Amino acid sequence: MPFIVGDVQACTVYAPLHASKRVLGESLTPQEAAALVVAHLPDNCGPAFEGPRPHRRSL
Template sequence: MAEETVVEKTWCGILNRLPGSRRGEPAVIEAAYTEPRLRALFPFPSHGALTFHRNTEFPWSNDLPFIVGDVRACTVYAPLRASKRVLGESLTPQEAAALVVAHLPDDCGPAFEGPWPHRGTLTD
């Protein structure tokens, strides 16, 4: 049996609310986890947002769309330097997760372990 990756361990900790794991909106986290492409990325819940990263250690990639919201309504935002900031509003958690997937770059594969190698070079 293969050893769990950092991404898998992080998702497991968040979903199961294990001690030491970050906390986020359960409905949003569960909806994101059902999407295979998001499940392959590093999840980072903080301050009402669920961000996704291509890597597992700071500095983060910060170049992917993210979700802000709860079970009642979510907003999906483009990466910080994108020209159009809001990609969708008043969405269910499932709709928000699907919208993030629809806006992932084609080359966005599974997260790799370690810091983001392109520090300071965000693309739109």
């Protein structure tokens, strides 16, 4: 899943580790970053969450 790193000033959107292009967008507003993530979500993905990726057992 793509993910966002940043703050209220500027964000970077990263693709999953296996993707050929790692950075999807840089110096984005939080709104632009969120829209870019949504545009790259796969069909039938689960809900969003804040923080580190949960362990498989907790899913």
